[in-house]
Amino acid sequence: MKKIINNPENYVKEMLEGIYIAHPDLVTYTADDVHCLIAAKKVEGKVGIATGGGSGHLPLFLGYVGEGMLDACSVGDVFQSPSAEQMHAVTKAIDSGAGVLYIYGNYNGDIFNFDMAAEMADFEDDIKVLSVVAGDDVASAGPSAPGEKSTRRGVAGIFFVYKCAGSAAANMMSLDEVKRVAEKASANVRTMGVALTPCIVPRVGKPGFSIADNEMEIGMGIHGETGIRHGKLESADQITDEMLEKIISDVPYTAGDEVDVLINGLGATTLDEQYIVTRRVSKNLADKGIKVHHFYVGEYATSLEMAGMSISMLKLDDELKALMEKPANTPFFKQI
Amino acid sequence: MDKSYIQKLLKCIKDIMAENRDYLIELDSVVGDGDLGLTMSDGFAAAYTAAETFEDSDIGKLLYTSGKAMSTAVPSTMGTLMASGLMNAGKVLKGKTQISDAEVAQIFSAYMDGVINRGKAKVGDKTFLDGINPAVEALNASVEQGEPLAAGAKKAAAAAETGYKNTNTLLAIHGRAATRGEASRTLLDPGAAVAMLIMKAFENSIE
Numbered sequence: 001m002k003k004i005i006n007n008p009e010n011y012v013k014e015m016l017e018g019i020y021i022a023h024p025d026l027v028t029y030t031a032d033d034v035h036c037l038i039a040a041k042k043v044e045g046k047v048g049i050a051t052g053g054g055s056g057h058l059p060l061f062l063g064y065v066g067e068g069m070l071d072a073c074s075v076g077d078v079f080q081s082p083s084a085e086q087m088h089a090v091t092k093a094i095d096s097g098a099g100v101l102y103i104y105g106n107y108n109g110d111i112f113n114f115d116m117a118a119e120m121a122d123f124e125d126d127i128k129v130l131s132v133v134a135g136d137d138v139a140s141a142g143p144s145a146p147g148e149k150s151t152r153r154g155v156a157g158i159f160f161v162y163k164c165a166g167s168a169a170a171n172m173m174s175l176d177e178v179k180r181v182a183e184k185a186s187a188n189v190r191t192m193g194v195a196l197t198p199c200i201v202p203r204v205g206k207p208g209f210s211i212a213d214n215e216m217e218i219g220m221g222i223h224g225e226t227g228i229r230h231g232k233l234e235s236a237d238q239i240t241d242e243m244l245e246k247i248i249s250d251v252p253y254t255a256g257d258e259v260d261v262l263i264n265g266l267g268a269t270t271l272d273e274q275y276i277v278t279r280r281v282s283k284n285l286a287d288k289g290i291k292v293h294h295f296y297v298g299e300y301a302t303s304l305e306m307a308g309m310s311i312s313m314l315k316l317d318d319e320l321k322a323l324m325e326k327p328a329n330t331p332f333f334k335q336i
Numbered sequence: 337m338d339k340s341y342i343q344k345l346l347k348c349i350k351d352i353m354a355e356n357r358d359y360l361i362e363l364d365s366v367v368g369d370g371d372l373g374l375t376m377s378d379g380f381a382a383a384y385t386a387a388e389t390f391e392d393s394d395i396g397k398l399l400y401t402s403g404k405a406m407s408t409a410v411p412s413t414m415g416t417l418m419a420s421g422l423m424n425a426g427k428v429l430k431g432k433t434q435i436s437d438a439e440v441a442q443i444f445s446a447y448m449d450g451v452i453n454r455g456k457a458k459v460g461d462k463t464f465l466d467g468i469n470p471a472v473e474a475l476n477a478s479v480e481q482g483e484p485l486a487a488g489a490k491k492a493a494a495a496a497e498t499g500y501k502n503t504n505t506l507l508a509i510h511g512r513a514a515t516r517g518e519a520s521r522t523l524l525d526p527g528a529a530v531a532m533l534i535m536k537a538f539e540n541s542i543e
Contacts, residue, residue: 076411083411084419085404108511112416112454116407116423123427149456 001205003305008202012055012077019062023331026066031089035075035082037062038093047169047178048072048094049101051162052087053110054079056201057222059332060301061104064159066330069166070103078201078304079223081109087117092125099128099175103161103182105154106135130175132165132182134158136191136312138250139219139228155222156264156301157189157312159333160324167323185320190250192243193310195220196233197268199303218242222266222303236273240280243311248288251315255289260314260324263297268307271298277309293321300332337435339395341541342443343387346402348537350384353377356533363526367513372526375410376533379418382409393433399443400426413511414527417451417464424450437485441475444492444538448472455510462506462513462520467531471496489539496535500528 005011016034020027030036052074053061062073072090074082091100100121102114111133118129135141135150136157144150164185168178195217198207209224211217216239219227234242253259261281263274274297285292293316301310314320328335353360353376361373386405390398403422406415428446429439448468457463474495478488501524508520516523 081411081416083408084416085408109411109413109416112413112420113407113411115454116416116420119423120404 001200001202003200003202005202008205011202012075015055015058016075019331026329026331027062030093031086033086033089036072036086036089036093037065037075038072038090039065039067039070041067042071042094042096043170044096045098046096046172047098047101047175048091048096049103049162049165049169049178050074050087050090050094051102051104052076052082052090052114053105053107054081056199056304057301059299060156060158063332064162064166064330066328068170068326068328069162069330069333078203081107081113084113084116084120087114088120088124091117091121091127091129095121095125095127099130101165101169101175101178101182102129102131103134103158103165104131105158106133106150106152107154128175130179132161132179132186134161134186134189136186136189137219137221138190138192138246140221140225143250153221153225155191155193155312156262156310157191157314159262159296159300160189160260160312160314161185163328164320164323166328167326170326181319181323185314188251188315188320189312190247191310191312192218192246193220193222193227193266193308194218194239194243195224195227195266195303195306195308197305197307198224199267199306201304216308219246220308222301222306224303224306236276237280240277240311241284244281244284247311247313248290253288253290253315256291258291258293258316258321259285260294260296260316261285261292262300262310262312262314263295264301264310264312265299266306266308266310267299267302268305269309274298274309277311281311294324337440338433339390339393339398341440342395342398343384345538345541346380346384346387348541349534350377350380352533352537352540353380360526360529363524363529367508367516367520367523368511368526371412372414372530375412375415376418376530379406379410379415382406383419383422394430395432395435396426396428396430398426399423399429402426414464414530417455418530420454421447421450424453437488438479440485441472441479441488444468444475445472457510460506461509462503462525462528463510464525464527464531466503466506466525467496467499467528468534470499471531471535486542489535489542493532493535493539496532500524500532503528
């Protein structure tokens, strides 16, 4: 393991301390617990939006708390869910009577704890809480049957769900309406990733799996979950085309559709490479008659020092497009 | 029985989890990530500490508070499920300062319901439920027949043990074990082992 850290036991705590030092105008914490991060400014009467999840994915999840997006994030240890009590603490802090919406990725540990936190908020404080569980990773499972719970993992595409729901809440829409928007965004976003190297959890000190020097794993999850295809490393254009094929066939798309695209680095892949992929995505989509409304390129959801990247696409309609265009100001995402 | 019995029950569970910490780690290392022994011993220790220092005589609140303490101490999947059981038992017994034998049995059925509500698993899915469900059925039957609680506890502990031992005939549906598919069948389920230990602790608490 080669990381610029102090005692691995303090990895998350010290990262959080740095966040509060760097962004005092945007975020603070509640309940005397640095893991209970909330927006510095509370907007009265607005639906509160809380997320949460394990550390190791910055800017996810806490990086989108601020103005125009999320109001709170409970922060767990690396790749571990925060506790229900921490989620409950931020829920109390951000509720201003309009209720709270939880938006988080589809992982059992997170689901159990968010459900428990919602019950605590209802049972102890009479706060109305609704939840939207995001599962955008097309590689993790097939589409779920109508009415059936999705088994797809949540990955970088949750950024779009945060943005649409955050804008809806900033427009002072009701809890039910913000939830409807979040569900709609979630239903229209798909992500596909590729990993080139493993990542190392600081307290473990060594990789949990390996990928040979000249190989890649298409569809690997952001905690190293097994992907759909392991093979020789290919060119940027070939990899991009394969990933887009999986995304596009899943929705499906037709010529004339409009999308927002997120090209996301997993931690150790350069921006140069991400822009090389961006170039190919643009050509591939143009050939299919799919119009790109906006490209977002950079690190939005990482997996420690994993090399690799993901492509997420949000299929737009007029409502989602308008919500995506609204301004936001958070530690890791600023849009004028 | 009053809150001192619940404190004793939680102490027996804490003790048995501490004694079987390495056993659970070993079982979980085969099918999971091996931390079950740690989460169960740490989690039930946190639950007992909260119960031991609890001032109010409300048994329901005591159970709810212990569950919350456990969920905070060990927010892992199994930690949260076990905490949910305690919290649901607390909700069901809220306001009671004295409980009958039938209500002691109710603690375990409410505990099981809490785990089901949180985890959405079914009996037969090779989980904790395959240990706790036969125990709850045996305990309820015994109490209904008017047997002393000690007899019911003994039967419940035996039923949980049988349930656990039968998990090596079931196919895993949930968690990491499920990724093994048919190869998971002959393995024993660590969650059901936790159920067996809880019911054994219950038997110890009555003796």
